Amino acid sequence: MRGKNVWTKRFYFSYKELDTLAEFLEDKAANGWEMTSLLGNTFGFRKTEPRQAKFSVEIVEADIDETQKQQFIEYCEADGWKHIFDAGKLQFFENENPDADPIHTDEEVKLDLVYRHCRGLSIGLNLSMVAIALLISGFLIWNLDYRDMYTSGIVVNIFVLITLAMMALYQCIEFCLWYRRSKQAVTMGKAPRYKQTKVARFLDIAIYIWATAAIWLDDVVDAFYSQSTVLIALVFFFIIGTAGFIFLYNLYQAKFNKDGKTHTGLFLLLGVAFVALMVWASYTFFMPASLSEDEGDVFLTVQELGETSTGTSEHWVVHEGSPLDRHESGSDRWGSKKVYYELYTARFDRFYDAIVEEGYLARDKVYEEVADKAFGADKVFLLGKAESLTMWLLLYDEKILYLETRGFDLTEKQKEMIGEKVKVEER
């Protein structure tokens, strides 16, 4: 965004493109813009007189203390380089003499420094992508067996995985090729290339937008319905919050900041608060409501079973990431009579493992399979019967019904009715 006296502009760069960044600043200085701030990839400029100057952007070691940094700056200033901005690992210098000698005169030393920083970042980035890929593939594999899981589609998931793999591969190949070429150049006494072509930059940006869009389309949207992916949703809101903050920051700098001061510290503080607020608000107002929904009618009521009138009814559909978590459950009670059920859409083998984990069943216990044809189920297990409580597990083709009745025993007619309801139920 551009105002009369201030200008904020995004400029994408990596540590191995510092010459391009320096040229960008030289170009801005020649057009009368002086750098005043850097937040992420957004540079702030203030209007000054146009001037020809040489710029240099230097990496400093991540672990150096303030004294060591000052020492480095003193060396540079003693050589005619004016320190203009401190951005942590990146230090910005300006020299009035456009023909001044560079800050680094030994290309091997500089390459070594840049390589070490880029390698660290590259490893970190790729590990993050692998972690995300594993997370997504974990959900994918988990859900392959189920037709009605929260995921919006296997194809989209595979698309996301391929995207992440391509990003990691692209990063690795591009970085290795750059380092190989640079090393060769140094060996031959030439300067390595610390610039990036427009095509490479376009690819870089495009691939990130692609990946972000793919992830957003799939898992982040579904995260609203999935407690197990709340983290992804929070990250999504974090990104939205950050983007919103950067937009507001740019707007302020371009339109309302009259004195030209950047107030970076204050804005960073406001930014953190804004993003935290976004995450909190999204979690508070969106998440709990979508984790489980009241979906109106009760599937199986005491009244339907012919047991007097309905007392209180509750019916919930719970959306999560496992067969146990994607189910509907309901209860209806009248006086001492109660029906409670959980209806799952899942294949039994995975369901069985899951409910054993949840403690509903003991793996080493043999449950009584009863030959009760009335339910119309493939298999009927009587899980327990104690006093007035009876617990059933009914296995149908791709539906599983856990059923409890309290205070009354099911009649044959009631069992038939339950079986019919399960078969027609396509929730």
Added chain:
Amino acid sequence: MAREKFKTLTEQMYYVLMALQEERCGVDVMAVVKEMTDQRIKLGPGTLYALLGDFQREGLIKETEAVGSKRSYQLTDEGKERLKQEHERHMLLIRDYQQYFKGGQR
């Protein structure tokens, strides 16, 4: 093939070690190298800073004084030995050159 660290020294490494025969701070080292080489060797501040760190880690120089951000360094015995070895290597190069071209054109 990659050069083993400090097995052979670049011109800039060589002159930095030479300048640190005496206790000096980084700014002085830059000035002395310029003077010694009549500005033939360009020693950028970034390169000097990185070299001083590397030399110190390798035990070729030691920090002798630190006043605020100003730090002074001096060659260690190991550094002196390394500089001497490099000098001898250069002398060998010169001797070989002279012997090879002695008495005629090649």
